[in-house]
Amino acid sequence: MSLSDRIRLSDEVAAAQADGRPLVALETTIVTHGMPYPENVATALAVEEVVRAAGAVPATIAIIDGAIRVGLTAAELEELAGRKNVMKLSRADLAFALATGRPGATTVAATIIAASLAGIRVFATGGIGGVHRGAETSFDVSADLYELAETPVTVVSAGAKALLDIPKTLEVLETLGVPVVTVGQDVLPAFWSRDSGLPSPLRLDEPAAIASFLATREELGLKGGLLVANPVPLADEIPAAEMRAHIEEAISDAEREGVRAKAVTPYVLGRILTLTEGRSLVTNIALVKNNARLAGEIAVALQATAG
Ligand code: PSU
Numbered sequence: 001m002s003l004s005d006r007i008r009l010s011d012e013v014a015a016a017q018a019d020g021r022p023l024v025a026l027e028t029t030i031v032t033h034g035m036p037y038p039e040n041v042a043t044a045l046a047v048e049e050v051v052r053a054a055g056a057v058p059a060t061i062a063i064i065d066g067a068i069r070v071g072l073t074a075a076e077l078e079e080l081a082g083r084k085n086v087m088k089l090s091r092a093d094l095a096f097a098l099a100t101g102r103p104g105a106t107t108v109a110a111t112i113i114a115a116s117l118a119g120i121r122v123f124a125t126g127g128i129g130g131v132h133r134g135a136e137t138s139f140d141v142s143a144d145l146y147e148l149a150e151t152p153v154t155v156v157s158a159g160a161k162a163l164l165d166i167p168k169t170l171e172v173l174e175t176l177g178v179p180v181v182t183v184g185q186d187v188l189p190a191f192w193s194r195d196s197g198l199p200s201p202l203r204l205d206e207p208a209a210i211a212s213f214l215a216t217r218e219e220l221g222l223k224g225g226l227l228v229a230n231p232v233p234l235a236d237e238i239p240a241a242e243m244r245a246h247i248e249e250a251i252s253d254a255e256r257e258g259v260r261a262k263a264v265t266p267y268v269l270g271r272i273l274t275l276t277e278g279r280s281l282v283t284n285i286a287l288v289k290n291n292a293r294l295a296g297e298i299a300v301a302l303q304a305t306a307g
Contacts, residue, residue, distance in 0.1 A: 006098060007117055009059075010071025016057035017119065022299035024051045024292065025070075025115035025123040025153070026060040028105035031077065032086045033266040034126065035281060036273070041081045043285050045074055047124070047292045054296025056122075061114045063089060063097045063104035070118045080105065088262050090143045108155060109147035112225065116151045121214075121302060123153050124295035126288045127161035127191040128227065130169030132264060133251060140264065141172065148225045149176035154214060156228045156295040158287040162190040162240070163247050163268045166198060173227065174201065179217075181210065182229040183294065189231035192283045193240035200229060207294065211301035230294050236286035238279060246275040 009017065016023055026047060031040045048058035060072045062080055069076070080086060080103065087097050089104040094113060097104035106114060108128050115123050129142025148155060160169045166188070173180055182188055182200035190196035204210050214226060231237075250271035259267045272280045 003117070006066075006068055007114075008067045008069050009118065010069070010073070012057060013059045013071035013118075020303070022056040022296070022303045023059050023120045023122070024056045024295045024299050025111055025118075025120045026051070026058055026292070027108060027111040027123070027125050028060060028062040028077075028080060029088050029107045030126055030288065031081050032105040033088050034269055035284065036270075037081055039281060039285065041078050043288060044077050046285075047288055050289045050292040051124070051296045054293050054300065056296040056299040058292075059115070059118065059120055061106050061111050063087075063094070063102075063106065066098050066101045068098070068114045068117065070114065070120075088266075091147055092143065108144040109142070112147045112151045112153045112155065115153050121153060122156065122295050122299040124156045124288070124292040126157065126284055126291065127159060128155060128157050129265060130160040130164040130166070131172055133163075133165045135165060135168060138260075140261065145169070145172050145176060145178070148173070148178045148227055150224055152218075152223065153225045154210070154228060154295075154298060155225060156230055156291045156298065158191050158232050158291060159189040159196060159229045160191070161265065161269075162192055162196070162243055163251060163265070163272070166190060166196050170198065170201065176224070177222070178224055178227055179213075180227045180229060181213070182231070183210075185231055189229050190240055190243075191287065192232065192238045192243050192280060194231040194234065194237050195240055197240065207297040207301040208304070210298050211305045214302065215305050228294065228298070230287075230291050232283060232287040233290055236283050238276065238283050246272050246280075249275060
């Protein structure tokens, strides 16, 4: 089977490609492993609308029936969310799901790969994976960081998830040569909170400035992507001081239960949802929509730069 048989574009995405319209990739691990039903499906559909309102075309990515699907119908999203055996796919097992026909949701790493194969340069998510707390003994470092270093896709996030070790995550990104650009403020955001307490390595406030930075990286032939950190809107944030205790409790629960590897992030997100009595989900939904809007604007700006 050839690569073009493995990648199946929806009609909307194929038409956008043919017309040269800007596209924004969206991931599905957030749907299957990041949020509860039915908010997960409702959010995925709402996020697509936000991308359209920004003037771009959404391309939600998943592995279904041995193909990389780029652009899903509402019914396909609903079906994926309802299945029990959906794999959480990264670089190591993306091809495994394709070869075996298992359904799979794409993490940031796998979505970057799929987006790049489909010629999509901008991708919106909630928060990337990174270096987990205690990584000095567990060695738990998300493959998202290495994929950002390898593959030229711009990932719009609200920072790294605050359950991670953010200083170590920044160190690894710097070592790998991944630029981290915060929008609208000097401090790096921390997913549910606007302030991580750490200065952002770089700052740019306008989509056009981000597009021009990307064009300059291309001129130099630098490989890899760019991480955009977009702070959650003030009205929707949960301040870091308030999140700290919830995050610590959720992580110690995960340790006590022996939760490891790929299961850690979904478990901790679920515990934090309970501990915040649902508020973390409201914030998560708001920040993903906010990222989708910015990603749409960057995709439009990139098109203008190229044109
Ligand atoms: N953003 C969210 N919720 C999520 C994720 C992102 O708001 O659940 C997912 C992404 O797919 C990311 C994954 O790649 O969490 C990180 O998982 P891990 O820490 O196991 O690498």
